[in-house]
Amino acid sequence: MKVNPNKINKLIVQIESLIQTLIHEEQRFKDPFKSAHVYYLESARNLVHYNSLRKVDLRSLQKKLQNLGLSRLAKAEGHIMSSLIKTRFVLYKLLDEQPPNTIKPGLSIKNGKRLLNKHSKELLGFRSKGRRVRIMVTQPTQAAYDYDMVHKMVDLGMNCARINCAHDGPEVWQKIINNIKKASKAHGKTIKITMDLAGPKIRTGHITPGPKIKKFSPKRDGSGKITNPAIIELIPIIMENSEYNSLPISEEWLNKLEKDDVLFLKDSRGKHRELKVIEASKNKATVHCYETLYIETGTLICCNRSGMLDTPVGELPSIEQHILLKTNDSLIITKENVLGNPAVYDDEGKLIENAHISCQTPEVFNRIKEGDIILFDDGKIEGRIDTILDDRMEIQITRAKDTGSKLKAEKGMNFPTTNLGISGLTEKDKIDLEFVAKNADVVNFSFVNSKEDVEELLVELEKWNATNSLSIILKIETRFAFDNLVEILLTAMKVKQIGVMIARGDLAVETGWENIGRIQEEILALCSAAHIPVVWATQVLENFAKKGLPSRSEITDAVYSLQAECIMLNKGPYMGDVLQLLTKILSNMEHYHEKNEVMLPKMEKA
Known part of the structure; x- marks a missing residue:
């Protein structure tokens, strides 16, 4: 293979310069090397070598080495010094010269891989x-x-x-x-x-709970005709893992129900609704309804059979509330742990009160600055800190869905440009x-x-x-x-x-x-x-x-x-x-x- 000696010599100079830079960088890290566990002594040195190498733009050198059919150093992170010395050796040989041999080569390619495999087995198992x-x-x-x-x-x-x-x-x-x-x-x-x-996960605080109410609706086709009734499961008490269509009813009253019983109630809007018992067993009954209804805690239910007194619906969970935010909206983040609320508008749509929510980690107020970026709910909503006061910060929303994004309680808050020092x-x-x-x-x-x-x-x-x-x-x-x-x-x-x-x-x-x-x-x-x-x-x-x-x-x-x-x-x-x-x-x-x-x-x- 014909080579241009001048070009090869220039490459050798570049490689030599990189090697000397790595040696010099080693001297700056003597203290970390001294404190490193014996398992990681060679690894610490190689990490410093690689980090030093990556402070240089190597792309031009890589292309020239590739044109000679040599290693581009692209996969050499586990054995940097060894790869540089070997590359230098080949370049000298292309000139039919003997390279200097005054530098410890460091980890070989094989030993670099062995170290990683060994550490992986001991940390993560076989x-x-x-x-x-x-x-x-x-x-x-x-x-x-x-x-x-x-x-x-x-x-x-x-x-x-x-x-x-x-x-x-x-x-x-x-x-x-x-x-x-x-x-x-x-x-x-x-x-x-x-x-x-x-860890210190930064989250939004709680929002004022919504009403204790549930909505049930039958399924309809495209023309509005009912294809399936609303299915409601009557049980004694709502648990954390209960299905949404569960409704709590007194256990004693529930166990008196029989198949084909008809139940009557007036929902939260004053609408009269009729439910039919499809199945009844101990501590559970399934009922169907063919009209939309809203049932709240305390709604009275009566049965068509005589001897069955009216019974109230038991405790329902509150509807989870959210704050709807659009681009250019304002949001107040409070330092004090107070319940959040959506923005309030008058009858003409004029803003009366900004939406507000608390931050569960008030320490962030010690580090934030005006102009810092704030992200909510894995980055779904983005804002900018406009004003910082003793008890709150005022945010302008800079990115949200066109139709508005929902901010709920217990959602993550990130400050990507702020060193919070937490x-x-x-x-x-x-x-x-x-x-x-x-x-x-x-x-x-x-x-x-x-x-x-x-x-x-x-x-x-x-x-x-x-x-x-x-x-x-x-x-x-x-x-x-x-x-x-x-x-x-x-x-x-x-x-x-x-x-x-x-x-x-x-x-x-x-x-x-x-x-x-x-x-x-x-x-x-x-x-x-x-x-x-x-x-x-x-x-x-x-x-x-x-x-x-x-x-x-x-x-x-x-x-x-x-x-x-x-x-x-x-x-x-x-x-x-x-x-x-x-x-x-x-x-x-x-x-x-x-x-x-x-x-x-x-x-x-x-």
């Missing part, structure tokens, strides 16, 4: 036969009481179980763990138990951490933003003698966590086993949907450089898990997740089907991908 990527499954409350469900998850390929401390409590968590361990033993497997600390550990987290340290293999650290957050967690782990017995997965879900990721990883490397979870939902809201593709690529690359396993999280096959049918984009997303070491699945009634499909996808596609490297097996027909 991989399943036929696939490299592990599967982590979020456990529903039902897993505490349904052993067969947990047994099936293990049988279908679950490698790690995730328990979210934002829900339930120690009693339920312990029952879930007991079932996981029982199922693990039955299958001869070790299932890693990971537990999420809830610790990743709440008081609840510190209490929960005692249980986690004693019962889990891994703690998933939510809303980490800085190395100081990691240091605070390490202090708490020390209290429970769990610094090196409890592994840590850092959930990257904010703009500041991404910006500070190198510092965060170097600080976390003080302990034996760490991982990173890309919480793509919150991260997309914080950084912008247009940026999430680039950012998740960067996180994957930085973690590969640090030989730290990555958990691919948020909405993986979620439509399938909830509705039983995957979308095409979900399948593509699952394939893309092969770049990670683990995939996290959320809850859903079709979890068994999801595990089966995901195992097939991962097993089939791993012939074509080894992490982020494309492999080329013999092409097969469909």
Whole structure:
């Protein structure tokens, strides 16, 4: 192959300059290297090398190397110094010269991969036969009481179980763990138990409850003819999991009902309505109605049979209220925990009082500035802070649906451009951490933003003698966590086993949907450089898990997740089907991908 010596020499100069930059950068990080666990000493050095390399625009150099048939360094994040030295060696050989040999090459390609595989196994457990990527499954409350469900998850390929401390409590968590361990033993497997600390989720406050009323309507066709009556289930009391069409009635009165009884009532609008009992059994009766009716707490119901006294409808839940917001509307966020209300208008449509709602984390008022962006409900509504007063902030809505977007209670609030300075550990987290340290293999650290957050967690782990017995997965879900990721990883490397979870939902809201593709690529690359396993999280096959049918984009997303070491699945009634499909996808596609490297097996027909 004919080469131009001048061009080769220029490439050598560029490579030499990069190598010297990496060596110089090492000197700046002596302290983190000294405190790094022996497991991560080489990984910490390689992370610093990669981070330094990425401060330079390498695209021109990459194209020139590619034209010579050499490595473009595009997949070299796990072994940067070694790859640079090897590239330099080949360039010298093209000139028929001997390269200098004065630099320690660092991790080889093979050893870089071995380190990542070793860390993945120790953090996430053994991989399943036929696939490299592990599967982590979020456990529903039902897993505490349904052993067969947990047994099936293990049988279908679950490698790690995730328990979210934002829900339930120690009693339920312990029952879930007991079932996981029982199922693990039955299958001869070790299932890693990971537990999420809830973290400081910022949410909207409560809204003034609506009336305690329910509406029932028969189904009609396009011409308005009734095709099915309204079906109402009469039961003694409304529970949290009761169906919407349930109506509470005195148990004694309910058990006197018989099939074909006719019930009469006057609904909340004064309309007379008739209900027919279709089925009656102990503590339950099914009735039909062929007209729309509104029933409220205390509505009197009478029966056509003699001897049956009128009975009132029992306590109904309040209708969940919301605040309807349109672009350019004003919204008041109060510091004090007061019930929110929609905007009030007079008869002529003139605004009398702005809508208002509280913030459940009043500490945010200490950091916000006028002009800051605020997002509600996973970014569905966007606003700008116009005015800040002692007890409230005034927001102008800058993005909402044309018909208006509904803001409800307990919805997330994000301040993507504001460093709120709120610790990743709440008081609840510190209490929960005692249980986690004693019962889990891994703690998933939510809303980490800085190395100081990691240091605070390490202090708490020390209290429970769990610094090196409890592994840590850092959930990257904010703009500041991404910006500070190198510092965060170097600080976390003080302990034996760490991982990173890309919480793509919150991260997309914080950084912008247009940026999430680039950012998740960067996180994957930085973690590969640090030989730290990555958990691919948020909405993986979620439509399938909830509705039983995957979308095409979900399948593509699952394939893309092969770049990670683990995939996290959320809850859903079709979890068994999801595990089966995901195992097939991962097993089939791993012939074509080894992490982020494309492999080329013999092409097969469909």
